[in-house]
Amino acid sequence: MTLIEATEKVDQRYGTFERHFLECRKALYAFIFALTSNAADTEDIFQEASVIMWRKFDRFKPGTNFRAWAKQIARNLIMDHRKRKRRQKVTGLDDSTVELLAFRHEAIQNEIEDRLDALKRCVGKLSFRDRSLVDQAYKRGEPVKNIAKETNVSVQRIYRRLGTIQGTLLRCVKRTLSERGPQS
Amino acid sequence: MSDGPKTAELDTLLMQLVSGDISQDEVKRLQNAIGQDSKHLDYCRDFMMVSCGLERLLHEQDQQASVWLKETLKGELEKPVAVRVRIPWKQAVTALAAMVLMGLAVTYVTVNRGGRAKSHLGEVINGLSLKWADPTLSSKKGTGLGTEQRYLIQGLAEIKLASGTHIIVQGPCRFSLENDNQIYLTSGTVTAKVPEKARGFVLRAQQGSVVDYGTEFGVLVRADGTLETHVFSGTVQVTSGVGSDAITLDAGSSVVLTKTGASRLGQTDNQRFARSLPSGQTHACPGSRLDLADVVGGGNGYGTGRLGQGIDPANGRPLAGIQGKRRHTRREGFVPLEDHRYIDGVFVPTGVTSLGRSQVAVSSTGLMFDRVPATDGSYYDGIFNGAQFASQGQARPGKLNGEFYGTPERPALSLHPNAGITFDLHAINGDNPGVFAKSFRALCGISETAGSTHRQTTDFWVLVDGELRYHHQCLPGEFSTGLINVRLDSSARFLTLITTCASDPTGSWGFFGNPTLEFSPTGR
Numbered sequence: 001m002t003l004i005e006a007t008e009k010v011d012q013r014y015g016t017f018e019r020h021f022l023e024c025r026k027a028l029y030a031f032i033f034a035l036t037s038n039a040a041d042t043e044d045i046f047q048e049a050s051v052i053m054w055r056k057f058d059r060f061k062p063g064t065n066f067r068a069w070a071k072q073i074a075r076n077l078i079m080d081h082r083k084r085k086r087r088q089k090v091t092g093l094d095d096s097t098v099e100l101l102a103f104r105h106e107a108i109q110n111e112i113e114d115r116l117d118a119l120k121r122c123v124g125k126l127s128f129r130d131r132s133l134v135d136q137a138y139k140r141g142e143p144v145k146n147i148a149k150e151t152n153v154s155v156q157r158i159y160r161r162l163g164t165i166q167g168t169l170l171r172c173v174k175r176t177l178s179e180r181g182p183q184s
Numbered sequence: 185m186s187d188g189p190k191t192a193e194l195d196t197l198l199m200q201l202v203s204g205d206i207s208q209d210e211v212k213r214l215q216n217a218i219g220q221d222s223k224h225l226d227y228c229r230d231f232m233m234v235s236c237g238l239e240r241l242l243h244e245q246d247q248q249a250s251v252w253l254k255e256t257l258k259g260e261l262e263k264p265v266a267v268r269v270r271i272p273w274k275q276a277v278t279a280l281a282a283m284v285l286m287g288l289a290v291t292y293v294t295v296n297r298g299g300r301a302k303s304h305l306g307e308v309i310n311g312l313s314l315k316w317a318d319p320t321l322s323s324k325k326g327t328g329l330g331t332e333q334r335y336l337i338q339g340l341a342e343i344k345l346a347s348g349t350h351i352i353v354q355g356p357c358r359f360s361l362e363n364d365n366q367i368y369l370t371s372g373t374v375t376a377k378v379p380e381k382a383r384g385f386v387l388r389a390q391q392g393s394v395v396d397y398g399t400e401f402g403v404l405v406r407a408d409g410t411l412e413t414h415v416f417s418g419t420v421q422v423t424s425g426v427g428s429d430a431i432t433l434d435a436g437s438s439v440v441l442t443k444t445g446a447s448r449l450g451q452t453d454n455q456r457f458a459r460s461l462p463s464g465q466t467h468a469c470p471g472s473r474l475d476l477a478d479v480v481g482g483g484n485g486y487g488t489g490r491l492g493q494g495i496d497p498a499n500g501r502p503l504a505g506i507q508g509k510r511r512h513t514r515r516e517g518f519v520p521l522e523d524h525r526y527i528d529g530v531f532v533p534t535g536v537t538s539l540g541r542s543q544v545a546v547s548s549t550g551l552m553f554d555r556v557p558a559t560d561g562s563y564y565d566g567i568f569n570g571a572q573f574a575s576q577g578q579a580r581p582g583k584l585n586g587e588f589y590g591t592p593e594r595p596a597l598s599l600h601p602n603a604g605i606t607f608d609l610h611a612i613n614g615d616n617p618g619v620f621a622k623s624f625r626a627l628c629g630i631s632e633t634a635g636s637t638h639r640q641t642t643d644f645w646v647l648v649d650g651e652l653r654y655h656h657q658c659l660p661g662e663f664s665t666g667l668i669n670v671r672l673d674s675s676a677r678f679l680t681l682i683t684t685c686a687s688d689p690t691g692s693w694g695f696f697g698n699p700t701l702e703f704s705p706t707g708r
Contacts, residue, residue: 014261022249033236034229037201042236047256054257091211093201097218097225104222104229112233119237120365121384124395127430128423131393137203138238144203156196159203163195166234170227173234 017057021050024067027112031071034105035078035098039141045081049074067109075102114180115173122172130165137162190217191227198228202235304328305361306351310342310461313469315355333360333370335618338471340461340486347382351375352458354486355471356618356703362388371617373470375402375457378418391441392424399435402457407617407706414438414452416459453525455488456615462487466592467698471619476607476626476699477595479526481569485612485701487592494568495521497530497603503565506572506579506598510690512562518545518606525615528606533684534561546680547606551650556643557686564600564689571596573631573693580633582695584665589697597626597681597696601642601689604682609672612701620674622704627697629665630658637691638663644694646670647680658694668696674706 028049033042052073053060060069078098085092093101108115126134136142144162148155197214200206206214218224254261308314308327317335321327329343338355345351346364353359357372366386367374378385378396385396387403391411394403399418405411413422415433423430424441431439431447440448458470466487468475474485482502483489494503498513500521513532520529533544533556543554571582571590582589582596589596599605613620628644639660646654646668656666672679679701683694 018250018253021253025249030233030236033239034232037232037235038204039202039235039239040204042239050253050256051260054260091206091208093211093215097215100225101229101232104225107226108229108233115233116237119234120363123238124366124384124386125421128393128425132425134238144205155205159199159205160192160196163197163199164192166199166231166238167191167195169234169238170230174230 013057016062017054020066020070021053024070026116027067027109028070028074030112031102031105031109032074032078034101035075036081037093039138041081045074045077049077052077111177114177118173118176118180119169121176122169125172126165126169130161133158133161134165193217194224194227195231198231198235202232304330304346305364306343306345308341309344309350312340312461312466313472314339314341315471329361331361333358336372336471338469340458340470342461345382345385347385348379349382349385350377350379352461354458355469356616356705357471358618362386369403369405371405371407373402373404373457373615375459376400377459390425391443392422395421395423397421400459401433402459404456404615405617406614409443411441412438413441414454414456416452416454416457455482456484456525458484458486458488462592464592467595467700468592471616472703474612474616474621474701474703475595476624476701477569477597477696479524479569479607480567480597480605482524483569484615485526489569491570491590491592492568492572494566494598495524495527495530495605496566497532497563497605500530503568506565506568506570506574510562510564512560518548520548526608526612528608528678530567530606531604532559532561532563533602533604533682534559544604544682546604546647546650546682547678549678551678553645553647553650553652553680553682555652556645556682556684559602559684559686560688561602562689563603565598566600567603567605568598569595571598571631571695571697573598573600573634575634575637575691580631580693582693582697583632584627584629584663584695584697586632587697589695595698597699599681599683599694599696601683601685601692601694604645604680606678606680608677609679609701610677613674616703618706619703620706621672621676621679621701623672623702624668624670624679624700625702626668626699627665628656628668628694629697630663631693631695632663634663634691634693636661638693639691640685640687640689642689642692642694643682643684644696645680645682645684647678647682648672648676649678650680658692672701 029046032045036042053070136147144158145155148158194217197210200210201214218228306329308325311325315337317337336353336355336357341353343351343353349365352375354373358370360368362368365382368388376385377400378398380398383398387394389405389411390409394413397419399420400416401420402414413433415435415437417435420433421430422433422439433439436452438450438452468478468486470486478487478489479485481489481491481493492505496503500519518529518531521527528548531544543552544556546553572579609621630638630642641660642658644656644666653670654668658664681696685692
């Protein structure tokens with residue numbers, strides 16, 4: 001094999017990998033988030049999983065389910081991560097609940113794109129005040145304690161408000177999906 | 185799952201879990217609440233999905249997936265490519281020497297070859313005289329826009345967002361695309377046309393946000409942050425940043441939100457916003473040159489006005505076309521115009537002072553000017569966008585220095601004596617944040633097509649805040665052209681144009697050619 005051929009092969013391989021990755025990235029990210037319940041951990045695991053997926057991409061059999069393959073890699077990483085967290089005595093849901101969540105996640109894996117799409121529209125319907133709070137908590141990643149201090153409101157009240165907003169968004173997403181009807 | 189206190193508590197606990205701020209006892213409570221019930225589990229899963237969506241959704245613009253992937257795998261992709269070169273041993277020495285010469289002992293291959301198109305949130309699909317603050321940004325069609333803050337210094341840019349929403353950005357304008365269906369408008373004017381598939385388009389600004397429900401609307405954010413929204417079709421929801429209730433606006437209505445949160449409802453001003461790009465060349469250029477003739481035609485100064493539309497100087501009523509009629513008014517005084525945002529008012533200079541001159545009010549604030557000659561209070565038709573004069577039932581175009589005027593490329597503001605008009609520079613400057621009118625430039629004179637009908641001395645006057653800044657006189661039968669270049673400072677409020685004839689004004693086909701306000705940056 002010539003050097004040019006080798007280079008072209010890497011290019012081609014990357015192109016195929018990128019296509020698969022872009023197709024399943026949102027579902028994969030959502031899966032990791034559901035099992036870690038934490039944004040920073042999700043970012044780390046998602047990144048690690050992406051690198052491992054690329055390294056092992058030669059072992060992926062074309063024509064099989066890339067998403068399932070990617071999720072298996074992520075799942076192993078999540079379990080390792082949970083062990084580390086336990087050693088550090090970090091509080092979180094127990095293994096059986098996480099396993100159940102992983103199981104229930106299967107039921108919505110084909111809806112992820114639609115749900116995110118609906119969520120985008122629902123966020124747009126939030127009042128300015130709620131949107132600002134969501135921006136602070138998620139976009140700027142400000143700890144709730146800081147938001148509470150800034151706004152002179154108790155931490156628990158901020159959690160309650162954010163929880164209510166997310167509950168509202170959840171209902172809006174479901175309503176949007178049901179109005180849209182089953183997708184072909 | 186029923187709503188109620190249980191759901192509220194679950195929401196709060198889940199929020200704490202997601203934030204990593206939850207005690208062991210609270211986790212236990214949460215796990216008990218979730219239990220083994222599939223409905224509760226699904227609720228928990230869906231709640232996580234929303235959290236995850238908000239994380240990704242709000243970070244989406246910063247992490248374009250393919251760029252992110254390339255960055256993440258950069259180290260991996262730069263590893264040497266394992267090339268197994270089978271070379272007969274006799275050629276080995278030659279091959280090795282060649283490789284050394286070529287510096288290819290170790291070859292690094294990067295996947296990013298620059299050939300792949302960078303993903304963008306929107307693309308400029310049409311433009312008129314575009315000038316961006318970023319010199320690397322092309323003024324041509326096809327320019328991709330990401331999440332960076334953009335400053336369109338001048339021109340009109342039609343941008344198609346990835347969601348399908350079309351926006352027209354009018355210079356000067358500072359904005360950024362936040363995602364494929366959301367923009368942040370710092371200052372300036374934007375018109376949005378949202379197709380059904382992109383319903384939910386959001387325009388955010390300092391004082392509030394506008395959410396579309398399948399519509400076309402225009403938004404202006406002034407330098408002081410005031411947010412003005414006008415709905416042309418459909419419905420939008422406008423929410424103030426100070427926490428007042430959302431206002432639902434239907435087609436034909438508008439609302440102004442101020443810093444204090446006060447809102448003022450009104451009607452849509454259809455001519456204020458560019459809803460499409462002009463098909464041909466225009467003299468006006470948003471952010472650079474404003475055409476006062478277009479303003480007389482009911483427009484925004486950038487081509488939204490109607491050619492041939494005018495105003496009766498005696499009463500302020502709109503006129504639909506030139507009829508060549510001589511009219512008289514006994515009314516003395518300034519007529520403020522409520523419907524024209526950029527026009528303070530109009531008047532017919534009339535009346536006689538003890539010095540044989542006419543003293544006229546030239547602004548709604550009572551500024552007076554007393555140097556125009558006494559007139560008989562008559563005028564022809566009115567003040568028009570265009571230059572069409574009628575003689576013996578025949579319409580003739582306006583002509584100065586051998587050039588015809590009255591087109592978008594070469595506009596004309598007809599001001600057949602005796603008439604006056606005052607423009608509100610504060611209103612104009614306020615709607616063009618980041619720039620101010622630094623000068624008024626125009627030509628003036630009697631149309632050369634008037635021929636022998638021009639039999640009276642005609643005077644052209646330009647005032648700033650009631651003070652005379654320019655005067656040009658055309659003697660009978662003379663077709664001299666006055667060149668006007670009046671400097672304005674940023675505090676100037678009123679610009680007044682007047683034409684007068686001391687006697688019968690018949691045949692004094694006076695007009696201003698290329699009546700232009702030229703802008704300069706405010707430095708802010």
